[in-house]
Amino acid sequence: MTTLRKIGERDYFPLVASLEETSAAMTGAFDWFGAVPDSVFKGLLPRLPGCVLAPRENHLLAMAFGARLFGAKPVLLIQNSGLGLLGDCLFGLQELYGVGTVMMVSHRGELQWEEPQHLHWGEKTMEMLHVLGTEILDFQLHGTAVFAMAAEQAFERNRIVTIVAHRGNLDETI
Amino acid sequence: MKRSEAIIEIVARHGDAAIVFSNGLTSREAAHVADRPGNFYLLHGMGEALSVGIGMAMTAPHIPVVVVDGDGNLAMGMAALTMMPVPNLTYYVLDNGNYETTGGQSFPRPIMDAPWINRVEIEPGTINAPLPPVPDHIMNKFRQWLGAEHPNLV
Numbered sequence: 132m133t134t135l136r137k138i139g140e141r142d143y144f145p146l147v148a149s150l151e152e153t154s155a156a157m158t159g160a161f162d163w164f165g166a167v168p169d170s171v172f173k174g175l176l177p178r179l180p181g182c183v184l185a186p187r188e189n190h191l192l193a194m195a196f197g198a199r200l201f202g203a204k205p206v207l208l209i210q211n212s213g214l215g216l217l218g219d220c221l222f223g224l225q226e227l228y229g230v231g232t233v234m235m236v237s238h239r240g241e242l243q244w245e246e247p248q249h250l251h252w253g254e255k256t257m258e259m260l261h262v263l264g265t266e267i268l269d270f271q272l273h274g275t276a277v278f279a280m281a282a283e284q285a286f287e288r289n290r291i292v293t294i295v296a297h298r299g300n301l302d303e304t305i
Numbered sequence: 306m307k308r309s310e311a312i313i314e315i316v317a318r319h320g321d322a323a324i325v326f327s328n329g330l331t332s333r334e335a336a337h338v339a340d341r342p343g344n345f346y347l348l349h350g351m352g353e354a355l356s357v358g359i360g361m362a363m364t365a366p367h368i369p370v371v372v373v374d375g376d377g378n379l380a381m382g383m384a385a386l387t388m389m390p391v392p393n394l395t396y397y398v399l400d401n402g403n404y405e406t407t408g409g410q411s412f413p414r415p416i417m418d419a420p421w422i423n424r425v426e427i428e429p430g431t432i433n434a435p436l437p438p439v440p441d442h443i444m445n446k447f448r449q450w451l452g453a454e455h456p457n458l459v
Contacts, residue, residue: 186384189356193353197359197362224347229444
């Protein structure tokens with residue numbers, strides 16, 4: 132049973148690491164960073180060198196595919212709702228050509244106080260990841276070691292890997 | 306001009322580039338009439354050819370990258386246009402006014418215009434090229450080209 136922590140009136144999942152520790156572990160494992168803007172990652176994105184901000188998750192995934200063709204080790208930061216947009220691209224590019232990649236997904240909607248538009252995704256995210264057939268790693272469970280684990284699976288074994296980050300695992304107050 | 310003729314001209318113009326072709330008839334005809342190791346044929350990923358090219362070009366700014374898209378694919382991937390221009394990326398759109406791969410459904414005209422969109426008007430119709438190669442073949446051939454031309458990226 133996970134013990135939640137309080138920030139103001141709201142409950143959050145435990146903080147896993149500082150933004151500095153998280154970005155240091157990420158830059159050690161990856162060399163291409165991309166995101167679709169998400170406030171959960173707002174403190175982390177400026178700490179990732181050259182982070183590419185794309186307007187849609189499917190396009191970001193396609194950019195990561197191109198980057199990987201040229202030898203990069205990409206990681207993408209997206210909100211769980213973006214999984215609804217990227218499935219066809221994932222199947223038609225990474226899966227079809229056997230190209231590994233890593234997605235870090237903010238798991239919005241798990242906590243009761245979250246806004247109503249996130250709650251359905253909170254219920255469906257894990258189910259969706261299973262449908263997409265990605266390897267699933269949990270930031271809260273593995274800590275910052277998760278990035279090296281994900282990179283090994285993606286770039287040594289050409290797997291598609293998702294790192295799930297729960298609300299509060301990252302510092303969102305910055 | 307036919308699609309196949311436009312593709313032959315574009316490939317001849319960019320002999321040292323990595324060239325990404327959008328899925329459907331563009332990839333199919335390119336693989337048939339203008340195949341070369343630096344070509345990468347999308348078999349699916351509708352609307353994503355430009356994004357793949359952007360990812361390549363941003364990763365290796367010293368390598369010329371070309372994307373050959375159809376007008377229908379441009380529409381499907383329109384949000385990616387906000388990422389353009391990218392200095393080492395040349396973007397062609399083969400414009401025949403319809404979604405030809407899926408049966409010739411008409412496409413609203415004119416297509417979006419920008420200084421970095423190289424619009425090439427082509428006639429409707431196809432040369433009935435065979436299906437393009439399978440994914441493993443496409444990947445292996447492209448990686449061999451990359452290894453020979455840009456070994457630091459492999």
